[in-house]
Amino acid sequence: MTATSIIKAARKPLKRFFTVGRLRLVSGLVLMVFLTGHLLNHSLGLISLNAMEIGRVVFLDIWRSLPGTILLIAAIAVHMILVFAKMLSIHSYRRLPAREIIQIVMGFAIPPLILLHIVGTRVVHEIYGIDDSYAFVLFSLWVATPLQALLQSAALIFAWVHGCLGVHFWLRLKPWYSSAFPILYSLSLALPILALTGFINGANEVEDLFSDAAWRTAFFAEMNLPEGLVGWAYGIRDQGLRLMIVGLVLLGASRLFWIAHFKRKKLITVSYPDGKTVSAPPGITVLEASNLGNIPHASVCGGRGRCSTCRIRVIEGEMDLEPPSEREAAVLKRVGAVDGTRLACQVKPATDISVVPLLPAKSTPQQGFNQPGYLHGQEKEIAILFADLRSFTKFSEQKLPYDVVFVINQYFRHMGEAIEASGGHLDKFIGDGVMALFGLDDTPEIASQKALDAAMAMAAELEIMNSNLKSDLPSPLRIGIGLHLGQVIVGKMGYGNATSITAIGDAVNTASRLETMNKEFSSQLIFSSELAKRSGRDFSNIRSEEVMVRGREETIAIYVVEDAKIMT
Missing domain, CATH: 3.30.70.1230 (Nucleotide cyclase, GGDEF domain)
Structure with a gap:
């Protein structure tokens, strides 16, 4: 075996792992682990403020260590960039299922809600050396700016629901998930409730302490907050918000681009059983064409090419299609699909095509598993x-x-x-x-x-x-x-x-x-x-x-x- 062939053989598993979808999933899971630890730490407030501080030491030992910091920042950057790139590539949002729209909206709401919180904790700690203890954070949110307490509570709920939806869309394709779902669902409801309750309990304890003049004096002396810190923090937040607005403008421009792009394209016809047809621009998938024409079509994974429930048999136009990608071929092999079967979410016809969906529109995740x-x-x-x-x-x-x-x-x-x-x-x-x-x-x-x-x-x-x-x-x-x-x-x-x-x-x-x-x-x-x-x-x-x-x-x-x- 030559050196070139060895390198190529070594690249194959790496190429399969470092796919866009896999990177988006892994980065999301890292953020979900971070968020779960954060909520567990909040939940300790049900015991006492001191318990929250003890839990915070353990939490920061992990996430403020050099490996933890690199992992967290990389996960945030990768997840945001890949999600934004995916949003730019979507041809039409109205073809997305409602559950995905909810996840996307909540995902976009998270950064503006938590930006000031990040600046007021990690950033001021790194730049000014301020100890962003729970007493400091709860005072800043609950006592000094109650509106921020409300916004951070909303951010917590949005982030948790967004993450849980992502994990659900991933796990529902696993054979064991249906039996584990009741337990996981109960835990997903209980944890944010415990976290918010612990947050309120800890905040009430800080409010009681703040009424003591001696504690208040010692608290501010220990903080030693620099002059103009609050204005600086809000200035950083405003710059971040402007950057986010630019991102939203880019998304709006992508809508105009796709509209103009498809208007120049000659429409193709996707034909279905019972004489149903959909006229669609070339370049969109058969699944997107089904959604465009309001034709029920199974897609448990939401068109991500994971579940195979959208699989079709191509009756006419198969010769004009690109061969299955590595990803599509792997999914079809996993479910034991017969020759001639394709995934509707992966097939992008450039000419007229006639297809037959192979599974009922209301297929379950189990039908996407490996079957004889x-x-x-x-x-x-x-x-x-x-x-x-x-x-x-x-x-x-x-x-x-x-x-x-x-x-x-x-x-x-x-x-x-x-x-x-x-x-x-x-x-x-x-x-x-x-x-x-x-x-x-x-x-x-x-x-x-x-x-x-x-x-x-x-x-x-x-x-x-x-x-x-x-x-x-x-x-x-x-x-x-x-x-x-x-x-x-x-x-x-x-x-x-x-x-x-x-x-x-x-x-x-x-x-x-x-x-x-x-x-x-x-x-x-x-x-x-x-x-x-x-x-x-x-x-x-x-x-x-x-x-x-x-x-x-x-x-x-x-x-x-x-x-x-x-x-x-």
Whole structure:
């Protein structure tokens, strides 16, 4: 390996880490850690002003050390620059979700609110050597300038909500987040309440101390505030505010730029299912085009290219698109997307394009996680199980509706538990019938073994159920089970709430026909020789037959079992 190739190989992971999105996230997390420590320090005011001062020593040992100072200043600078750059690049704010607008507005409100506070604490400490203790800060805010106390409380809330929204948008794509959300949400509400309460309690203690003339004299003597400090601090704040106004003017100018830029561009057409179309300027993403045309389109991560819920299939215009970027390809690979799938938030068509969104508009974060490829449609060799109760229609005609529902639910529970315990996927209940799939994540050999085990377990569960419900049943319930192994198309199919993982194909029909044949042979289980062979088990002592199955031109070899509990 040459030196050049070694350098290139070393650069790859660094390039993947130091992306704009990653830097914005990491810098935001650093600021969130700083803010969390600050709020915890405020919360100590519930104990006493002295507790706040002790906590402040620990807090400053971290953040006013050389490494802490460099980290904090770098995080502030990087986060503000990258966020501002992102704002300049957004083509239209009206296409942003309301939750992001709230986060942006709160983010822009933070700097003007906290600027004077930063100048009056860290800056005066570094320049004039003033000890910006809690007593000094609480006096300055609560006693001397009550309006600043209100503004700083608002800044605290804005900063916390802004940060929590950012963390939420990031974490909601993690599989564990939904279960941890109630705890994290409760903590996110409790901490600012405790901090504000501690702040008020500490401020009241300072106000009481300030009423003591001796304490007041000693306090000002210890501070030794230079002449004109207050005017200087406000002057620095005003300069900062002017700089912020310049930034806002630049953002306004960027709006005018994008409007003029797109007016010169020839519009392209993005076509959706059901004949819906959107005329949009080239250069915007398909997701932005959907938002522009008020077409519902899933995007859990807000178009950041993290969640994959906005993924689409391009029907026309694929050849004119840029290939997926490293980031887009990594996300598609992570979720097991099939060839031809793209992320709507990353695709920027330059010509007319026709697309089909692959997920419902109200998709959840879970649908953005890594999912098996068969969910999107895949041909697989699996084992299919069908089961049906015998003479249940006659039973239901002789019983009250309540009794029928009770018995059928008991039956479904027992059969469902037996199938799932054997490693099968419960596809659906059809009337008094059951359909299950084996081998979605297994080899055909293991699938065949699990299907046979499930049939045995179902027969055993039925016997237990008959024993438990002896007084409620005129006669024991009987069941017929059919098993077959074959090639089918597996995928997530359906509409709305009726969507589920299922299979279609000739093998499914064959398994259903084998289940029905139990009536002809007065048996409990019939399974195909193909499934028996792939299971690797010996069935030489079990009755075998050659039968014609409706829908098939050739005969099929089957095994017939009167009692599935004792088939081996």
